[in-house]
Amino acid sequence: MHREIERKFLVRELPEQLAEFPHAEISQGYLVSLDDGLQVRLRKSNESYSLTYKRGVGNVREEREVELTPAQFDALWPATEGKRLEKTRYGIPLGDCVVEIDVYGGRHNGLVVAEVEFDDEESAKNFQPPDWLGDDVTGDPRYSNQLLAS
């Protein structure tokens, strides 16, 4: 089990030469996505496929993920119709962390959100965001992928 500890921020100013950083084209859809945080998500990230189970809310959640074959993904993907989103995810190194910047496409075109994942809650609490990050929107439902996909 992986316990996810993360903070989410708006982005005041995108890093220069964003496309030079590692990035992935992500399509994700939800088999299940409930208000209480229970979700079963399918994701295609570049040429990798995965299924992720999450439970709980806030910045600490239970998470279990498995890689899927393309055939497994294709068999389940139609069930996510109407609960999908597309984004490009960039990984920006920052000290011991990586800031993941999600630039949404499709009907959320233009929305940009950054996430930072931490090893423990102490590190999450102590994190000092750089100037180019904006408001802390951790836990704000308007920026949850579940809501953005619905």
Place this chain on the structure above:
Amino acid sequence: MHREIERKFLVRELPEQLAEFPHAEISQGYLVSLDDGLQVRLRKSNESYSLTYKRGVGNVREEREVELTPAQFDALWPATEGKRLEKTRYGIPLGDCVVEIDVYGGRHNGLVVAEVEFDDEESAKNFQPPDWLGDDVTGDPRYSNQLLAS
């Protein structure tokens, strides 16, 4: 997508020499199991592993299933804790159909339920159960696997 059309019966009298029929030891657990019929189920049947997505209620449901590797199954299985059941499933040929008899173990030890799956609703409606089957309990929530696993 597979649309599941089935009827469920109690069993008045088990077929003789039940153990001679093909059968599988099944362990299943639910990642998600909701009152509206939405479920994501993990199943180990003998040495086969699968994940099944179901949506809807009644005798016609949407169903999508993929085979899993043992490693994929093992990674997700812990999340089903508290939502599991065990049964032995026997397949009894009957005309063009197979009657699947589920003999439950664990805390439902002794419960026996039979299911027959059909190609279409007409066949389901016209099915004449043999004498050894008992009451039709199709759609009766007391005999749903979701409830039995909770």
